[in-house]
Amino acid sequence: MEKVNWRLVAAAFAGVALALEALPSLVRWLRAGRQPRHEVLFFPSQVTCTEALLQAPGAAPARSPADCPCSLPHSESSLSRLLRALLSARSSLELCLFAFSSPQLGRAVQLLHQRGVRVRVITDCDYMALNGSQIGLLRKAGIQVRHDQDLGYMHHKFAIVDKKVLITGSLNWTTQAIQNNRENVLIMEDAEYVRLFLEEFERIWEEFDPTKYSFFPQKKRSC
Amino acid sequence: MEKVNWRLVAAAFAGVALALEALPSLVRWLRAGRQPRHEVLFFPSQVTCTEALLQAPGAAPARSPADCPCSLPHSESSLSRLLRALLSARSSLELCLFAFSSPQLGRAVQLLHQRGVRVRVITDCDYMALNGSQIGLLRKAGIQVRHDQDLGYMHHKFAIVDKKVLITGSLNWTTQAIQNNRENVLIMEDAEYVRLFLEEFERIWEEFDPTKYSFFPQKKRSC
Numbered sequence: 105m106e107k108v109n110w111r112l113v114a115a116a117f118a119g120v121a122l123a124l125e126a127l128p129s130l131v132r133w134l135r136a137g138r139q140p141r142h143e144v145l146f147f148p149s150q151v152t153c154t155e156a157l158l159q160a161p162g163a164a165p166a167r168s169p170a171d172c173p174c175s176l177p178h179s180e181s182s183l184s185r186l187l188r189a190l191l192s193a194r195s196s197l198e199l200c201l202f203a204f205s206s207p208q209l210g211r212a213v214q215l216l217h218q219r220g221v222r223v224r225v226i227t228d229c230d231y232m233a234l235n236g237s238q239i240g241l242l243r244k245a246g247i248q249v250r251h252d253q254d255l256g257y258m259h260h261k262f263a264i265v266d267k268k269v270l271i272t273g274s275l276n277w278t279t280q281a282i283q284n285n286r287e288n289v290l291i292m293e294d295a296e297y298v299r300l301f302l303e304e305f306e307r308i309w310e311e312f313d314p315t316k317y318s319f320f321p322q323k324k325r326s327c
Numbered sequence: 328m329e330k331v332n333w334r335l336v337a338a339a340f341a342g343v344a345l346a347l348e349a350l351p352s353l354v355r356w357l358r359a360g361r362q363p364r365h366e367v368l369f370f371p372s373q374v375t376c377t378e379a380l381l382q383a384p385g386a387a388p389a390r391s392p393a394d395c396p397c398s399l400p401h402s403e404s405s406l407s408r409l410l411r412a413l414l415s416a417r418s419s420l421e422l423c424l425f426a427f428s429s430p431q432l433g434r435a436v437q438l439l440h441q442r443g444v445r446v447r448v449i450t451d452c453d454y455m456a457l458n459g460s461q462i463g464l465l466r467k468a469g470i471q472v473r474h475d476q477d478l479g480y481m482h483h484k485f486a487i488v489d490k491k492v493l494i495t496g497s498l499n500w501t502t503q504a505i506q507n508n509r510e511n512v513l514i515m516e517d518a519e520y521v522r523l524f525l526e527e528f529e530r531i532w533e534e535f536d537p538t539k540y541s542f543f544p545q546k547k548r549s550c
Contacts, residue, residue: 110333110334110336110337111333113333113337114333114336114337114340117337117340117341117343117344118340120344121340121343121344121347124344124347124348125347142519142520144520144523144524146527148479200509202497252509255507256371256503256506256507256508256509257504257507257508257509258508258509259497259498259504259508259509259510260497260509260510260511261497262497262511272496272497272511272513273495273496273497274425274482274483274484274485274495274496274497275482280479281480281482283479284478284479284480285479285480285481285482286423286475286479286480286481286482286483286531287482287483288483288485288495288524288527290495290513290520296365297365297367297513300367301367301511304369304509304511308509
């Protein structure tokens with residue numbers, strides 16, 4: 105029987121033990137550049153200039169905030185952070201919003217559509233036709249919108265960016281809410297939450313398919 | 328020089344390597360009974376009987392759902408899960424709610440107060456005096472309530488249980504919302520989110536201190 109080289113075996117075990125210890129740190133180090141996003145925004149938001157964020161592609165050359173002549177502050181705000189999170193979309197954006205009248209958020213969504221991001225919007229029937237709603241403008245721009253036809257409100261206020269980041273909270277996308285209300289928005293890069301909210305989005309998207317609308321509803325609605 | 332017993336060294340390294348490998352599993356196994364809570368509730372909720380959850384301490388002996396004579400289903404629902412999350416409170420409950428009129432959720436909060444849980448409520452001035460609001464009942468029961476006195480809405484809808492679990496989402500605590508609306512509620516046992524929302528609660532709690540109310544406000548309000 106060959107003699108076991110115990111020195112070698114000990115060295116091998118030591119190597120394995122060290123590697124096992126070091127592995128999680130190594131993985132963390134490699135991933136350090138792109139930590140999953142977890143952010144909470146509280147509102148009311150300071151009113152700041154968001155022009156630098158919202159410039160159309162191919163328009164005037166990108167202006168830095170320092171070049172902007174307007175008198176608003178050019179610092180970060182809860183609204184600018186929300187815009188940044190949305191404008192990071194590269195492939196898809198699902199929006200499920202009770203009320204949508206903020207011009208800045210409307211421009212961000214139209215920009216994404218122009219950049220080729222697939223945008224789908226679900227909204228509430230009672231609020232989409234109000235003065236100042238962005239829904240008509242989004243439809244004119246060619247963005248798909250579906251809405252409810254029942255008595256309850258479609259009261260969600262969430263967005264899913266690139267099927268990776270969930271944005272959800274109490275905030276309706278209106279200037280009133282952004283500038284005056286106490287509100288919260290969570291921005292979460294979390295696969296499990298994204299999966300659950302995406303399933304909810306797809307369920308509602310199918311249910312609100314216009315081919316399923318009833319034109320003689322049993323309960324009266326304003327639209 | 329004493330001869331190294333390499334066999335012993337190898338065995339020791341093997342033992343350490345195995346222990347390092349097994350440790351995370353062991354910790355997971357030990358913690359299995361109390362995994363951090365991460366749950367998403369979607370509404371509308373099925374209408375179910377919640378009587379078994381809401382029995383007052385010292386009242387009739389605890390009834391199991393099977394004994395209840397009512398005709399409602401006795402299964403789990405989004406509302407019953409929300410009630411369970413709240414009723415797990417043992418020391419404190421912070422509520423920051425735009426609208427609060429659900430009788431079941433009102434009973435749950437009163438039960439916690441009776442059990443000695445420290446309950447604090449922040450709400451919106453415009454909705455607290457409406458018919459069916461629970462706010463008056465909570466105040467009568469001796470629960471501390473503070474509200475805004477400004478033009479913007481206090482539009483948050485969150486709760487913090489025992490300074491450990493955050494409950495937040497789109498849901499106003501009304502029967503209309505629970506039974507008819509599309510809504511979401513996240514239940515998150517997450518130290519960082521709890522810290523941020525608790526800071527927001529304390530900020531608002533201080534700001535809405537009644538000693539700071541102005542009785543001759545510049546802008547007219549209904550209360």
